[in-house]
Amino acid sequence: MFKKILFATSATEACDHAARVAFDMARRYHAHIDVFHVLGVPTRGYSQVVVDLTTGDEVTLDDNYRDLVKEEIRSYYDHQIQTTDDFAITVTIGHPHREILRIARAEKPDIIVMGGSTGASGSYAHKKAATGSTFQRVAKAAHFPVLVINRPAASFWGGFFNVVFATDFSDAADHAFAFAFKLVKELNCEFHLFHALDITCFQTDNFHTQDTIDDQIRNAIAQIRFRYVSKMGDFKPYAMEVWEGIPFVEIVKYAREKQADLIIMAYNTRQTDDPEASIGSVAEQVILRANCPVISINRSVGKE
Amino acid sequence: MPEGTLCNRQPIQTDEALKTLLSDTGGRQYYQEMQSLPVDTPLLWETIQKTCRSRIRTWLSMCARCGMCADSCFLYRINDRDPKQVPAYKIQSTLGEILRRKGRVDNAFMQMAMETAWAKCTCCNRCGLYCPHGIDMGVMFGYLRGLLYQQGFVPWELKIGAGMHRVYHAQMDVTDADFTETFAWMVEENEEDYPGLAVPVDKVGADIMYTVNAREVKHYPEDLAEATILFHLAGENWTVPSRGWEQTSLAMFAGDWEACKIQVESVYDAMERLKPKRMVGTECGHAHRATVVEGPYWAGRKDGLPPVESIHYVEWLAEALRTGKLKINPEKRIKEPVTLQDSCNYVRNHGLKEITREIMSYIVEPGYFIDMSPNREHNYCCGGGGGLNGIGLYRKQRNKALITKRDQILSTGAKLVIAPCHNCWDAIRDLEEEYRIGIRWSFLKPLILKMVEIPEHLKPEE
Numbered sequence: 218m219f220k221k222i223l224f225a226t227s228a229t230e231a232c233d234h235a236a237r238v239a240f241d242m243a244r245r246y247h248a249h250i251d252v253f254h255v256l257g258v259p260t261r262g263y264s265q266v267v268v269d270l271t272t273g274d275e276v277t278l279d280d281n282y283r284d285l286v287k288e289e290i291r292s293y294y295d296h297q298i299q300t301t302d303d304f305a306i307t308v309t310i311g312h313p314h315r316e317i318l319r320i321a322r323a324e325k326p327d328i329i330v331m332g333g334s335t336g337a338s339g340s341y342a343h344k345k346a347a348t349g350s351t352f353q354r355v356a357k358a359a360h361f362p363v364l365v366i367n368r369p370a371a372s373f374w375g376g377f378f379n380v381v382f383a384t385d386f387s388d389a390a391d392h393a394f395a396f397a398f399k400l401v402k403e404l405n406c407e408f409h410l411f412h413a414l415d416i417t418c419f420q421t422d423n424f425h426t427q428d429t430i431d432d433q434i435r436n437a438i439a440q441i442r443f444r445y446v447s448k449m450g451d452f453k454p455y456a457m458e459v460w461e462g463i464p465f466v467e468i469v470k471y472a473r474e475k476q477a478d479l480i481i482m483a484y485n486t487r488q489t490d491d492p493e494a495s496i497g498s499v500a501e502q503v504i505l506r507a508n509c510p511v512i513s514i515n516r517s518v519g520k521e
Numbered sequence: 522m523p524e525g526t527l528c529n530r531q532p533i534q535t536d537e538a539l540k541t542l543l544s545d546t547g548g549r550q551y552y553q554e555m556q557s558l559p560v561d562t563p564l565l566w567e568t569i570q571k572t573c574r575s576r577i578r579t580w581l582s583m584c585a586r587c588g589m590c591a592d593s594c595f596l597y598r599i600n601d602r603d604p605k606q607v608p609a610y611k612i613q614s615t616l617g618e619i620l621r622r623k624g625r626v627d628n629a630f631m632q633m634a635m636e637t638a639w640a641k642c643t644c645c646n647r648c649g650l651y652c653p654h655g656i657d658m659g660v661m662f663g664y665l666r667g668l669l670y671q672q673g674f675v676p677w678e679l680k681i682g683a684g685m686h687r688v689y690h691a692q693m694d695v696t697d698a699d700f701t702e703t704f705a706w707m708v709e710e711n712e713e714d715y716p717g718l719a720v721p722v723d724k725v726g727a728d729i730m731y732t733v734n735a736r737e738v739k740h741y742p743e744d745l746a747e748a749t750i751l752f753h754l755a756g757e758n759w760t761v762p763s764r765g766w767e768q769t770s771l772a773m774f775a776g777d778w779e780a781c782k783i784q785v786e787s788v789y790d791a792m793e794r795l796k797p798k799r800m801v802g803t804e805c806g807h808a809h810r811a812t813v814v815e816g817p818y819w820a821g822r823k824d825g826l827p828p829v830e831s832i833h834y835v836e837w838l839a840e841a842l843r844t845g846k847l848k849i850n851p852e853k854r855i856k857e858p859v860t861l862q863d864s865c866n867y868v869r870n871h872g873l874k875e876i877t878r879e880i881m882s883y884i885v886e887p888g889y890f891i892d893m894s895p896n897r898e899h900n901y902c903c904g905g906g907g908g909l910n911g912i913g914l915y916r917k918q919r920n921k922a923l924i925t926k927r928d929q930i931l932s933t934g935a936k937l938v939i940a941p942c943h944n945c946w947d948a949i950r951d952l953e954e955e956y957r958i959g960i961r962w963s964f965l966k967p968l969i970l971k972m973v974e975i976p977e978h979l980k981p982e983e
Contacts, residue, residue, distance in 0.1 A: 259740050266913060268954070277913065279546040311740055322706060358710045516713050 218403045219246040223326035225253045225317045225355070228290050229271060232332030235366040238510050239330040240297035241375050248327070249303045252294065253320055255313040256286045267310045283308050314354035321361055328512070329359060333367025333504060353501065356484045360517045362396055363484075366510045381409045381477040383468045385499065386440055389483035393514035394445050397481040398452075408455040409475050410445055412437045413467035434459045465502035477509055484513035525554025530561065530673045532777060533684025539694070542684065547913055548677025558673050560631055566624030568671060573620065577664055580656040581617050584609050590658065593651035595901040595925040596641055608648040608658040611637050616665040631674040638665050638776075639676055640915035643906035643922070645865040650898060662907075666776030675775055676912040682771030686784045691735040691767040700766050703738045707746035716981050718753050723795060724760035729837070730797035730829075731761050732768035732788060732812070734805045734943050747966035748803065751838075754973060755846040759801075765791030768802045769943075770811035774908030778819070785816035792828040800831040804964045806866030806942035807906075809833045814871055833867050835941050838965060839876045842883045853972035855885045860893055860935040862926075862949065863900035864942035874898055877941065880965065884972060891933040901925045903940075905948030923952040931958060938962045 224239040226232040243250040257267030257276065269276050276282055286308050291298060298304060309316050321329055331352055356363045382397040384390040401408040414433055416425075437459040449455065460467045472480050484500045500513045524530060528551045533539050545551050590608040591597050597606035604610060615634040619626055626634075642662040649657030669675055670683070685692050691700075704720040712718045721727065729752070737744040752759045765787040772780035792800060802808055813831045817824070841847040861881060867873045874897035881890045893900060904922035909915060926948065930938055940946040940962055949962040 259736075277547045279544060281546070315740070315742065318710075360709075517709075 218400055219243075219248045219327045221324070221326045222248045222250045222328055222330055223253055223317075223321055223324060223361075224250055224330045225255075225313075226290075226332065227270065227313075228254050228293050234369050235330055235332035235364075236294060236297060238364070238366050240294070240300060242328075242330070243304070244300045245376050247303075249305075250301060251320070251324060251326065252290060252304060252306045253317065254286065254290055254306070254308045255311055255316045256283070256308045257310045258312060259310055270313070278310060314351045314358075317351070317355050318358055321355075321359055326361055329355065329361055329363045331355065331363060331365050333365055352504070356500070356513045357515060358517070359515065362481075362512050362514050362518055364510050364512045365504045367504050368506070368508055377404050377479045378406050379409070379475060379477050380406045380479045380481060381411055381468070381472045381475060382445075383411045383413065383471075383480060383482040383503070384441070384445070385464070385483060385485065386412070386437075386444065387483050387485055389485050389514060389516045389518075391444070392516060392518045393481055393483045393512075394448075396512070396514055396518065398445070398449060400479075400481070401455075402452060406454075406479075408452070409471070409477065410441050410455060410457040411468065411471050412441060412459045413464035413471075414459055414461040415464050416461045417463055430461050434461065465499045465506065468499070468503050469506045472507060472509060479510055479512065480507055481512045481514065484515045522557045522559050524558060524673065525551070527551045528554035528558055528673055530671065532687060532780065533680065534687055536688050536694075539681065539684050539688055542677070542681055545677070551677045551680075552914065555632065555674065556628070558628060558631075560626060560628060560672055562624045562626070565619070565626070565668060565672060568668060569620065569624060572667075573664070577616075577661055578620075580654075580661060581613070581620065583654055584613065584656055585654070586610075586613070587653070590648040590652050590656075593648045595645075595647070595904075596643075596922060599921055599925050606641060608642070609656075611641055612658045612661050612665070616661055616668075619665075619668065631669065631672060634665065635669050635674040635676070636915070638662050638669055639679075639908060639912060640918040643865075643902045643904075643909050645902035645906050646870055647865070647899075647901070650869065659907075663773075663776070666774075667778050668776070670776035670778075675777075676908070676914055678911045678913065679771060679775035679908055682908075682911070683775035683777035683780045686767075686770065686772045686777075686780045689735075690765070690784060690787045691738075692769050692771045693735040693739050695735045695738045695767075697764050697766070700733075700738050701761075701763055703742045704745055704749065704761060707742050707749060711746050711750060714981055715750055715753055715975075715979065717979065718749060720749055721760045723763050725795050726797070727758050727760040727795065728798045729757055729759040730792060730795055730800045731759055731803075732766055732791075732800060732808075733761075733803045734769045734808055735767050736943065737803065744803070744964065744966060747970050748834075750970060751841075751847065751966060751973070754975060754979060755841045756976075757846070760795060760797065762788075762791035762795055765789075765794075768808035768812050769805060770807065770816075771908065773807065773811045773815065781811070781816075782819045785812055786820050788812055788816070789820055789822075789828050797829055800827065800829055801837045802831065802833055804834045804941040804943065804946075804966065806864035806944055808943075810866040810870060814866075833871075833873060833876075835867070835873060835876050835880060835965070838969065839879045842880065847969065848974040849883050849969075849972050850974050854883075855937070855968070855972075856889060857937060858889055858891055858933065858935040859885055859937040859939060860891050860930060860933040861896075862893070862903060862938060862940040862942065862945045863897055864940075864945050865900070865902050865906055866942070868900065869898040872898075881939075884968060891935050893929045893933055901929060903942075903945040903948035904952065906944055910944055910947050910951070920951075920955050923948060923955060927952050927956050927958060930960060936960050939965060939968065941965045 257269045267278050287306050290306050380401050441457045482500050504511045594608050600606045615637050644659040646659035701722050708718050770784050817826050904926050909919045938949050940949050
C-alpha cells in the first residue's frame with residue numbers, strides 16, 4: 218500500500234506534524250521515504266540567484282549550498298531519520314507546488330505527504346510562494362493521493378486503524394473510495410462511509426421540510442450502498458452514516474466521534490489559482506480543522 | 522598576461538564548459554581573472570573597421586552634446602542627475618572613445634565600459650525618441666556590448682546565458698525533449714477540465730506556430746498550459762516545433778552576435794520546416810525584438826522580415842478577442858484599479874502601444890484602467906531591461922533603477938499591474954520584494970483564463 222512515500226516539506230515547524238506521520242508510516246509500512254524540499258524560488262530573471270524560502274535571503278546557488286541545505290534538513294529530522302534506513306533527501310529550486318508535482322510525476326510515489334499552511338512562520342518570500350496554495354495546487358493536479366496534516370494529529374497514534382471515507386458522490390469520490398477500500402482491506406482498518414447532506418441552501422428555501430431532508434438522507438444511504446458497499450464483497454468491519462448540516466463541519470465532527478485516525482475524501486475544485494478562493498473546497502476546510510491526517514484524491518488519481 | 526581559464530575571449534561551446542563556469546559561484550574567479558584580462562587591441566580595431574558602419578559613425582560624430590537626451594534617461598534621473606549618466610556622455614566616453622583611440626584601450630577602460638554598457642543602459646531606446654537628431658544610444662550600446670563580449674568583458678551571467686544558447690539553443694539548460702515533455706505534462710494536468718486538449722508537435726501547415734521562453738518550461742510551465750488552453754478555446758489550428766521553440770535571446774543581451782544568429786536561425790528553420798501561416802511568440806518583450814525585429818538582420822535576410830509573419834502574443838490575443846474567437850464574460854472583468862506596463866521592446870520599438878490598450882478595453886470594467894505616466898512609447902523601462910535583471914554584479918544599480926517604475930505604479934494607485942513581458946514581470950516582482958508597495962503583478966494569460974467563456978462543446982461533462 219505504502220511502499221514509496223514522498224514527504225514534501227518546508228523543513229519548518231509547519232511541517233513537524235506531517236513529519237511525524239510521514240516517518241511513522243515509513244517505519245510501520247517498511248516504505249522508502251523521499252524527503253523533498255524546495256529551497257528557493259528563482260529570482261533575478263535568468264540568473265543563478267534564488268530567494269531561500271526558509272531564511273528569505275538571496276543566495277547564489279551552487280552544489281555547496283545544496284549540500285548545506287541537505288545537511289540542515291538531515292539534522293532537523295535527525296531523530297526521525299534514525300528510525301529508518303531507507304530514505305533519501307532531495308533539494309531543488311523552483312516554485313514549490315510545481316517542483317513537488319514534477320518529482321511526483323517522475324518518482325510515482327504511493328502517497329505524497331505534506332504539511333498544512335505555513336501560517337505565521339516562514340519568510341515573506343515563503344508566504345508568497347508557498348502558503349496554502351502549495352497544497353491546493355498539488356492536490357488539484359497530482360495523480361497521486363495527497364496526505365495533509367495541518368493541525369497536530371492528536372488522534373494519530375501511529376498507523377491507520379479507523380478510517381473515515383467522506384463522499385460527495387462525485388467522480389473523484391469514486392476514485393477516493395477505490396483508494397480507501399484498498400487501504401482498509403490491506404491495513405485491516407475499520408471503515409466508516411459517510412456523507413454530509415448539505416442543508417446550507419435550505420435556509421433560504423422554506424419548501425424543504427424535515428420530511429424532505431429525511432428523504433434525501435435515505436437516498437444518500439441507498440447511494441452509498443449502491444456505489445460503494447456493493448463493491449466491497451464480504452468485507453465486514455464497516456459502518457455508514459449520513460448527517461445533515463454544513464458538510465465540512467459534519468465530516469470533522471463525525472471523524473472526531475469515530476476517533477478516526479484518517480479521513481479520505483475527494484478534492485473537487487477548479488479554482489486553485491485564485492487567492493481569493495483559497496479555502497474553497499470542502500476538503501480544504503476539513504484539512505484546516507481535522508485533528509487527524511486527511512488524504513485528498515482528485516479525479517486523476519489512479520488514472521495511469 | 523594570458524587569458525583566464527574562465528574569463529577569456531572564447532565563447533562557451535560545450536556543456537562541460539558551461540558547467541565549469543556555472544560552478545564558479547557568483548563569478549568570483551571569473552571576475553578576478555577579468556582584472557588581468559588583456560585587451561586584444563588589434564582585434565578590437567579590426568572588428569570596428571569591419572562592423573562599425575556609417576550609421577553609428579555618423580551618430581557619434583553628429584552628436585552635439587546638447588544634453589537633450591539627459592532627461593529622457595530614467596537612470597540619469599534616478600541617479601541624482603549625475604552628468605556621467607547622460608546618455609550622450611555614456612556612449613561618447615565608451616564607444617566614442619574606443620573609436621577615437623583606434624581601439625587602443627586598456628583593461629581598466631574595458632571594465633569601465635562594461636559597467637556602463639550593462640549597468641548604466643538597459644537599451645530601452647527612450648533617448649532615441651528625444652534626441653533632436655534621432656540618435657539612439659540603445660542601439661549603439663548594443664553594438665558596444667558586442668565589442669566587449671568579443672574581448673571577454675561581459676558579466677558572468679550573460680557569458681553563461683549566451684553559452685546556453687550555443688549549447689541548448691535555449692536560454693537555460695532545457696532540452697528539446699524537456700520542452701515537448703513539459704507540454705505533454707501540462708496537457709495531462711488539464712485535459713480533464715478541458716476535454717480534447719492537445720498540443721500538436723511539428724504539425725506542418727498549421728495556422729500558428731507558437732514559440733516560448735525557456736523559463737516557462739523550466740520554472741512555470743503553467744504558462745505553457747494557459748497558452749495551450751487559450752488556443753484550444755479559440756479553436757486555433759496551432760503547433761509547436763520540437764526544435765527551434767525558444768524565442769528569447771540572452772545572446773542579444775550579452776552581445777554575442779554569433780550566438781544571436783545561431784539562436785534565431787533555429788527558430789527560422791522551424792518556420793521553414795513546418796510552414797505555418799504565422800508565428801506567435803509568448804508574452805516576452807526581448808524575445809519579440811530578437812526574433813521578429815532584429816533577428817532577420819542577424820540571419821542576413823534581405824527583406825528584414827522573418828520567414829513567416831511573426832506576431833507578439835498581445836497581437837494574437839487582441840485579434841482573438843476582437844473577432845470573438847475568445848469571449849470574455851463581462852461579469853468577470855477586472856473591477857479594481859489596474860495598470861499596464863508598456864514593454865520597451867515591442868511598444869516603443871515595435872509600435873504595439875494601442876494593441877495592449879485594446880485588450881484592456883475588453884478585460885477591464887470601464888473606469889478601472891489607469892495608465893502610468895508617461896506611457897506608450899514614452900513609458901520608462903521596468904528597470905531590469907537589457908539583461909540588467911539577471912546580473913549579480915550590478916544588483917545594487919538594478920534595485921535603484923526599479924525606483925522609477927515603483928513610483929510610476931504608486932502614482933496610479935493600482936494594486937494590480939499587468940506586465941505582458943517576462944523581463945518587466947520579473948522586475949515588477951522584484952520591486953515588490955525590494956520595496957513592498959503591496960501590488961500584484963500578472964501576465965495576461967492567467968487573467969484571461971479566469972474570465973474567458975468556455976464554449977458549450979468544449980465544456981467537460983459534469
